[in-house]
Amino acid sequence: MSEKSDQLDQLCINTIRTLSMDAVEKAHSGHPGTPMALAPIVYLLFTRFMRHNPADPGWPDRDRFVLSCGHASMLLYSILHLTGYRLPLEELKRFRQWGSLTPGHPEYGHTPGVETTTGPLGQGCGTSVGMALAEAHLGARFNREESIVEHFTYVLCSDGDLMEGISHEAASLAGHLKLGKLIWLYDDNHITIEGDTALAFDEDVPRRFESYGWQVQRVQDVNDLEALGGAIESAQSEAHRPSLIAVRSHIAYGAPHKQDTAAAHGSPLGAEEIRAAKRFYGWPPDKSFYVPPEALAHCRRALERGPGYQASWQERFERWQAAHPQLAAEWQRIQQRELPPDWDRDLPVFSPQEPPLASRAASGKILNAIAPHLPELLGGAADLAPSTKTLLAGSQDLEAGHYGERNLHFGIREHAMGAVLNGLALHGGIRPYGATFLIFSDYMRPAVRLAALMKQPVIYIWTHDSIAQGEDGPTHQPVEQLLALRAIPNMTLLRPADANETAAAWRVALEHDGGPVGLALSRQKLPTLVGTAEKAPEGVRRGAYILAEAPGDPPQLVLLASGSEVQLIVAAQAELQRQGVQARVVSMPCWELFDEQVRDYRESVLPPKLPKLAVEAGTARGWRDYVGLEGDVIGLDRFGASAPGAIVLEKLGFSVDEVVRRARALLSL
Ligand SMILES: Cc1ncc(C[n+]2csc(CCOP(=O)(O)OP(=O)(O)O)c2C)c(N)n1
Secondary structure, eight states: OOHHHHHHHHHHHHHHHHHHHHHHHHHTOSOOHHHHHHHHHHHHIIIIIOOOOTTOTTOTTOOEEEESSGGGHHHHHHHHHHHTOSOOHHHHHTTTOTTOSOOSSOOTTTSTTOOSOOOSTTHHHHHHHHHHHHHHHHHHHHOSSSOSOOOOEEEEEOHHHHHSHHHHHHHHHHHHHTOTTEEEEEEEOSEETTEEGGGTOOSOHHHHHHHHTOEEEEESOTTOHHHHHHHHHHHHHOOSSOEEEEEEOOTTTTOTTTTTSGGGSSSOOOHHHHHHHHHHHTOOTTOOSOOOHHHHHHHTHHHHHHHHHHHHHHHHHHHHHHHOHHHHHHHHHHHTTOOOTTTTTTOOOOOTTSOOEEHHHHHHHHHHHHGGGOTTEEEEESSOHHHHTOOOTTOOBOBTTBTTOOEEEOOSOHHHHHHHHHHHHHHSSOEEEEEEEGGGHHHHHHHHHHHHHTTOOOEEEEESOSGGGOTTOGGGOOSSHHHHHHTSTTOEEEOOSSHHHHHHHHHHHHHOOSSOEEEEOOSSEEOOOTTHHHHHHHHHHTSOEEEEOOSSSSOSEEEEEOGGGHHHHHHHHHHHHHTTOOEEEEEOSOHHHHHTSOHHHHHHHSOTTSOEEEEEEEEOTTTHHHHOTTOEEEEESSOOOSSOHHHHHHHTTOSHHHHHHHHHHHTTO
16 A cells, blocks of 8 residues: 555544544533544445445445444444535534434434444344345345345444343354354454453453354454455455454544543543644644545545446346346335235134134234235244244245245344344345244343334234233243333334234234334134124224124223233123123224324224223233223233133133123222
8 A cells, every 4th residue: 555545544534533532522422432443444444345325325235334332423423424425514513412413322214324223232233133134135035147135234343242142142143144244343442431341351252253153353453454454355255154353442542541441431532632632643633523625535435436336236236127027026115115915815814613713823824824925024033933933834944055035043032133133124125023922022122122213114923922821930921011012112012802803913013114013912822702803904903993882772881901801801791781781892902003093083982981991911000091090900010920821810810700890890880
């Protein structure tokens, strides 16, 4: 490399550093030290290695970049600005301010060029595995003589990322799947917030990754661009193993008092320290947000290269499209997230005459009926496919070398499963689903929360959804999980009452746009209820509906329930009728959808003047919104117990007798 180009490289790298320092200083908050250290990595990636087009950040075959250590967000914002993404300098000056494009941590859908929301450490690592897996899967499905899916997924991760359990799970899975186009650059800077990593982190990270089956390289100095570039090249040419490049860096590089200290974390450097660091870089010490024109011009060449990369892909795409028009139509459809016409033609309808069926079993039948029409459906379970009924009969195991298959085995790695599902969805071209017991939704919750924050169309199949789970006892019996999941904004949770409601719930899940959808399904068998075949398709879509009107006179009260408890209120309605009490039965599989209905509809289902009794085998809290202060709720305010499910239900108040008793009490009878 010539001295001149070396100088230009340094100028660009120092521009990233100083922009980050200045933005944190102006905001009076944020993390300056890590961007100062890692500027060479993003500079090299964005200007030399990545095939990306800043003018079209959504181009499907772009290389993906994930900043897993999202606290270093200014690093990403600086390079996005410099390489010409729609992120003006003014926005860098408004770092962390209300309404700016530069929030404290990178947010997907908010800032052009941000591929996924990061900040909770480890999540980006997990998500990246989903992105790389999506690339491998779509490549196997769509590539012919021309490759139209072929890109790298780069990740920048920190000590915190690699300490978090989720990254261990995800790295282990990525190694197993031999995701050769996944490249993690690990910032080995020996510093976290409390001090030296030696406080809590002693393992030999490279050896750990070797044992996962990764290619591992070390770069001794992040500022050695040649060594860094060489390592990236070698990682690129490794086709059958993901790559880890452990890069030694120095937090707050160049700051005389803060370099290599935890003080460079989470707070501005201070005016004096900034001036000193700028002097060290050969920078005008008193200029703030200074972008040398040569640095900008050099970085902005990404804007010239980008259309070239994209155009060469477009040419390949057009040749491929001409040769494979049907495949191309399919590609376009799944990119747009459109459902094909008649995708639901084999959706089963169940009759009350059929033997009772657990809603997890109904879900398995439904999934297998629709999967042949929806090749974009891809998923699996965290080692619970036989229990969650998620295996696709018509597909084989997705494994290294068989990437085009659709049965994924996440292993017992719920947290990584959640993040991998996010990555699959974010990549595009895939409708991912993942399954485990509802109780273990807790193990995936941080990733579920991010799916909701990013409004990603992920489907969760959570079975064994109540104390009726039975013999496994309180460790396996969800109590507060339904409420906890409903509390997540943008999350839609459906708890269908029988097989027909399960089919309707799947329809909602597939048609839903704007966030993840969870299906809470029973382990135990449930009767197919009279009326659901006709009413569930529309009723479930509306969140709640009158399943059975009071048979005689106008209703004196409303019984409402979700999931497996709907059968209880149906039986209680009949018993109350025998006792001369008129009750309406409302099935309420989904709060969120019901809340979206117009007031007239809501009041037609739950008339304000009628007393109401809600029944759900979970925390009672929250149902008060629907029964009002005058109403009553049969719920759970304790953990379950180990015994056959029917006994646990009976002992804890989920019986027809109890519903009848509480209904009469509501009417002072
Ligand atoms: C799950 C999670 N826990 C805690 C934090 C708060 N936090 C932000 S940065 C950080 C540690 C930073 O150390 P490291 O990951 O090594 O980053 P670096 O010091 O290199 O910037 C922590 C604990 C977080 N963002 N996410």
